Amino acid sequence: MKKLFIPALLAALIVGCSSTPVDETSGAPVESRTGVTPVTAGGLDARGLPRELSDPKSVLSQRSIYFDLDRYDVKDEYRDLVAAHAKYLVAHRDFKILIQGNTDERGSREYNLSLGQKRSDAVKRSLTVLGAREDQVESVSLGEEKPKNPGHDELAWSENRRADILYRAPDGRGEF
Amino acid sequence: MPKIFHKILLSLALMAATLAQAQLTVEITGAGANRIPVAIANFAGDAAAAQVVTATVRADLERSGLFKLVDPGATPLDENVQVNLGDWKGRGADALAAGSLARGADGRMEARFRLYDTQKQVALGGAVFVTSNDQLRAAGHRIADYIYEKLTGERGVFSTRIAYVIKSGNQFRLQIADADGQGAATALSSAEPIISPVWSPDGSKLAYVSFEKKKPVIYIHSLASGQRQVVANFKGSNSAPAWAPDGQRLAIVLSKDGNSQIYAVNADGTGLQRLSQSSGIDTEPRFSPDGGTIYFTSDRGGSPQIYRMSANGGGAQRVTFEGTYNVSPRPSPDGKSLAFIARRDGRFQLSVMDLASKQVQILTDSQKDESPSFAPNSRMILFATEIGGRGVLSAVSSDGRIKQRLSIAGGDVREPAWGPFIQ
Numbered sequence: 320m321k322k323l324f325i326p327a328l329l330a331a332l333i334v335g336c337s338s339t340p341v342d343e344t345s346g347a348p349v350e351s352r353t354g355v356t357p358v359t360a361g362g363l364d365a366r367g368l369p370r371e372l373s374d375p376k377s378v379l380s381q382r383s384i385y386f387d388l389d390r391y392d393v394k395d396e397y398r399d400l401v402a403a404h405a406k407y408l409v410a411h412r413d414f415k416i417l418i419q420g421n422t423d424e425r426g427s428r429e430y431n432l433s434l435g436q437k438r439s440d441a442v443k444r445s446l447t448v449l450g451a452r453e454d455q456v457e458s459v460s461l462g463e464e465k466p467k468n469p470g471h472d473e474l475a476w477s478e479n480r481r482a483d484i485l486y487r488a489p490d491g492r493g494e495f
Numbered sequence: 496m497p498k499i500f501h502k503i504l505l506s507l508a509l510m511a512a513t514l515a516q517a518q519l520t521v522e523i524t525g526a527g528a529n530r531i532p533v534a535i536a537n538f539a540g541d542a543a544a545a546q547v548v549t550a551t552v553r554a555d556l557e558r559s560g561l562f563k564l565v566d567p568g569a570t571p572l573d574e575n576v577q578v579n580l581g582d583w584k585g586r587g588a589d590a591l592a593a594g595s596l597a598r599g600a601d602g603r604m605e606a607r608f609r610l611y612d613t614q615k616q617v618a619l620g621g622a623v624f625v626t627s628n629d630q631l632r633a634a635g636h637r638i639a640d641y642i643y644e645k646l647t648g649e650r651g652v653f654s655t656r657i658a659y660v661i662k663s664g665n666q667f668r669l670q671i672a673d674a675d676g677q678g679a680a681t682a683l684s685s686a687e688p689i690i691s692p693v694w695s696p697d698g699s700k701l702a703y704v705s706f707e708k709k710k711p712v713i714y715i716h717s718l719a720s721g722q723r724q725v726v727a728n729f730k731g732s733n734s735a736p737a738w739a740p741d742g743q744r745l746a747i748v749l750s751k752d753g754n755s756q757i758y759a760v761n762a763d764g765t766g767l768q769r770l771s772q773s774s775g776i777d778t779e780p781r782f783s784p785d786g787g788t789i790y791f792t793s794d795r796g797g798s799p800q801i802y803r804m805s806a807n808g809g810g811a812q813r814v815t816f817e818g819t820y821n822v823s824p825r826p827s828p829d830g831k832s833l834a835f836i837a838r839r840d841g842r843f844q845l846s847v848m849d850l851a852s853k854q855v856q857i858l859t860d861s862q863k864d865e866s867p868s869f870a871p872n873s874r875m876i877l878f879a880t881e882i883g884g885r886g887v888l889s890a891v892s893s894d895g896r897i898k899q900r901l902s903i904a905g906g907d908v909r910e911p912a913w914g915p916f917i918q
Contacts, residue, residue, distance in 0.1 A: 417709060426843065427822040427836060427865060428690050428910070429735045430792055430799055432711060433748070433755035433776040436732050440753070459710035460732045460750070464688035471884070485709070495709045 367492025378403040382484040383467075384442055385477065388423075391437040393445050401442070404484060405449030412452065413489035418442045420460040421467070421483070423476035428462055435460030435482075442482045522900045530563040531646055534588035538608065539573035540595035544631055548596060548606055551635025555653040556642065558675065560897030567591075574609040574621055584613035590646055592638070594621075603627055606634040610642055619645045632677065652870045656914040657877065658682070658692045658701055659888060663906035669703065671718060674870075674913070676901050682718055691735055691866075694914045695742050695762075701912070702726065702736040702745060713747055715762060726764045737780045737789075739806070746770065746780035746789055746806075757791055759806075770808035782806060783826050790814065790824035790833065801835055815848070817855060823866060826850075829873040832893060836864055845878050847893055858895045868913045875899075879909045 364373045371377045384397045393401060408414060420439030422431040439458035446456055468475035487493035535553050538545035556562040565588040572578065572593035583591045594608030609621035622641055624634040633654065640651030652674055661668045667689045672679040683689060687706040694701055699718060704711045711734045713727040727733040731750035738745055743762060748755050755778045757771040770789065771777040776799075779792040786806055793802050793811070798819040804811040815821035820838035827834065830850070837846040837857065845864040848855045863881040870877070870890075875897070877890045882900075886907035890899040902908065 419709070426820065426838070427779065427792070427799075429748070429779045430776070430822050432690075432732060432734050433750075433778045436750045436755055437776070440750070457710075457730055458750075461688075461706060461711070462690075464690065464706060 366494055367490065368486050368488055368494070372407075372486050379407055384438075384482045384484075386438055386480045386482070388476075388480065391434070391441050393441050401445045402449060405446045405451050408446065408451040408455050409449075412455070415455050415457070415487045416446075416451075417485040417487070417495040418456065418458045419465075419483045419485065420458065421465060421479055421481050422463050423479045424463045424466065424471070425476070426463075428464070432460045432462035432464075435462045438480075438482045442484070522902070530561055531589055532563045532565050532587050533590045533592070533642070533646070534565040534567040534583060534586065536567040536572035536591065536593045537569065538594040538596055538606070539571040539576075540597045541604070542571075544596040544604055544606075544628070545571065545594075547631040548594075548635040548638065551632045552592070552639045552642070555636060555639035555651075555675065558899060559643065559651075559653075560892065560899075561643075561647060571595075574607045578611065580611055580613045580616045583611070588613055590619070590642070592642055594638070599625060604631065604634070606631075606638065608638055608641075610645055632673070636673065636675075649874065650872045650916060652872050652875070652913075652916070654917045655871060656698070656917075657868075658694065658910075658912045658914065659879075659908055660689050660692065660910040661903060661906040661908055662688075662886070669701070669716075682716060682721070683723075690910055692910055692912045693736055693738055694912055695738055696740055696915055697742055698915045698917065702738065704734045704736070713745075724764070726762065727760060727767075735778050735780060737782060739782050740784060740786040746782065748778045748780065757789065757808075759808075768808075770806075771804065771811070772808070773811075777802075779823055781825055784828050784830045788826075790826055792822045792824065801833070815855075821846075825867050825869055825876075827869050827873040827893065828871050831873070834867040834869060834876050834878075834893075836867065845876065845880075845891065847876070856895060858891050858893075859889070861889075864889075866910050868911050869893075870913050871916045875913075877911045877913050879911055 362370050364370050372379050374380055378400060381400050384393060418439040420435035422435045439460055443456050443458040466479045468478040485494035487495055535549055538549050553564055557564055565586060573595040574593050591611045591613055592608055597605050599605045603625050605623055605625050607623045610619045612619050624637050626634045636653040639653040643651030655674045656671055657674055658671050661670055667685045668681045669683040669689050670679050671682050685707050690704045692701045692703040701716045703714060705714055711732045713733045713736050714723050715726050716723045727747050729749050729751040733749055735748040736745050744759050747758050747760055749758050755776045757777050757780045759768045759770055773795045775795045777791055777793045780789045782789055788803050789806050790801060790803050792799050799822050800813055801815040801821050801824040802811040802813050818837055818839060821835055823836045825834045833848045833850055835846055836843050842862045843864050845858045845867055846855055847858055861880045865879050867876050867878040875890045875892055877888060879886060880889050886909045888901040888908050888911050
């Protein structure tokens with residue numbers, strides 16, 4: 320509160336020094352200037368990645384693509400998400416991503432690892448079709464080993480059938 | 496000084512607690528129909544040492560499900576005493592073991608014993624095992640192996656070791672324990688999953704898949720030195736290692752060229768060669784004991800089924816036909832049967848196929864069996880299953896009669912691998 324008030328006062332003083340006289344009562348109340356989230360263009364988040372990759376307002380912060388039971392194709396509802404990531408990779412050729420495919424817990428661990436790979440490969444194909452380069456994208460599988468939801472019911476399983484996108488910046492910092 | 500002493504005590508207590516928690520408890524839930532009645536007399540000599548050895552021998556024989564212990568009485572019997580075998584026959588024992596524990600000139604313990612057949616009224620043989628005090632249980636396992644082999648005609652597996660993974664919280668530990676679940680030690684701790692451990696044929700190393708690099712990578716881990724070496728870290732996923740019987744090469748699964756496919760690689764990571772060629776998933780390779788054939792899981796026919804191909808690659812023949820989900824093939828060390836997991840009515844159950852007749856038998860009535868592993872004498876199959884939402888290990892004889900359960904307090908146990916015979 321104090322910090323905001325002082326620059327406001329200073330601004331008033333500077334303006335006050337200019338040729339145009341200012342009516343002291345015409346200024347907007349100081350309170351109206353609070354509640355603003357400062358955004359620094361080109362700033363980095365905690366993992367050293369550009370903020371637009373984690374900013375909840377950016378579609379690029381959406382990193383999970385969910386799959387239906389026994390399905391390995393990227394559903395239409397993820398078209399915008401995939402397009403946004405492809406566009407980012409095209410615009411930032413020195414950025415790399417890791418796509419981790421996952422399955423639900425039912426069945427053989429190793430067979431599930433291969434099924435998770437089919438999911439990450441499908442996401443990779445969608446991205447490369449839209450211009451991401453082969454050397455920017457690695458698709459791997461975590462199989463059933465890293466469930467997002469540890470439960471054992473249909474809801475948990477549907478949250479675990481997914482592919483996640485992880486980013487790495489040119490300086491090596493990032494999510495993988 | 497007292498403070499330091501207190502600290503040491505505390506850390507000792509913590510260690511003891513960790514050890515106790517890490518111990519597998521074995522419970523017999525089914526036994527063979529015709530168990531051989533055997534008496535293991537209290538061994539003579541050093542009473543404390545004798546107690547450890549005879550308790551180990553008795554527990555081993557009983558746990559196998561093939562023997563019934565006959566009360567030997569309280570009197571210690573050494574291996575040289577004249578025993579009235581007719582008397583022991585009268586007490587219901589078909590066989591009797593007597594022995595002694597003595598400290599040798601070098602300070603080590605010598606465990607001597609003799610085994611008798613009370614029916615034929617003859618000594619079947621005997622042996623001496625020399626061991627340090629803290630290896631007395633190992634000496635007991637050796638004696639149990641000797642008795643088992645003399646009385647059943649097949650090699651015992653009490654001296655072998657098993658590997659498995661414990662998940663507790665978000666921590667994964669690759670454990671090595673004696674076949675009875677005792678003496679567990681941690682080979683690897685990781686915050687990321689560890690799956691698919693397999694023993695090298697000489698029992699000195701494990702190959703496994705670790706996710707510590709945010710993706711599956713295959714390592715070989717020397718147990719004595721703790722030294723680890725990356726065998727395969729290609730672009731994509733690296734998984735499902737299987738040792739060739741010669742210990743020089745492994746079959747592995749890579750996704751670097753698209754879907755999961757089977758490759759061969761030298762144990763040092765060189766000499767990569769593609770073995771399977773399909774447009775679908777080929778995974779879970781395992782060598783036949785003669786090294787000539789690889790069994791594997793493939794969805795090339797629309798559903799996951801077990802196939803076989805030459806260990807040099809090439810064409811494959813389908814092995815399983817019943818049902819729409821047959822995975823995780825494990826040929827038995829004697830080459831006669833194939834254990835695998837079959838899904839029937841939504842339940843994943845351990846099954847075994849007689850390779851000569853192609854007859855399939857379902858061995859369990861559980862819901863979530865996975866990762867079967869044969870004992871080196873082919874008699875028992877160790878596998879992971881779930882009881883009350885918790886991962887446990889079970890073992891069942893290949894005829895389905897004998898059942899054991901190995902569980903652990905406060906953790907999920909999974910991914911068992913039964914080690915080879917100790918040389």
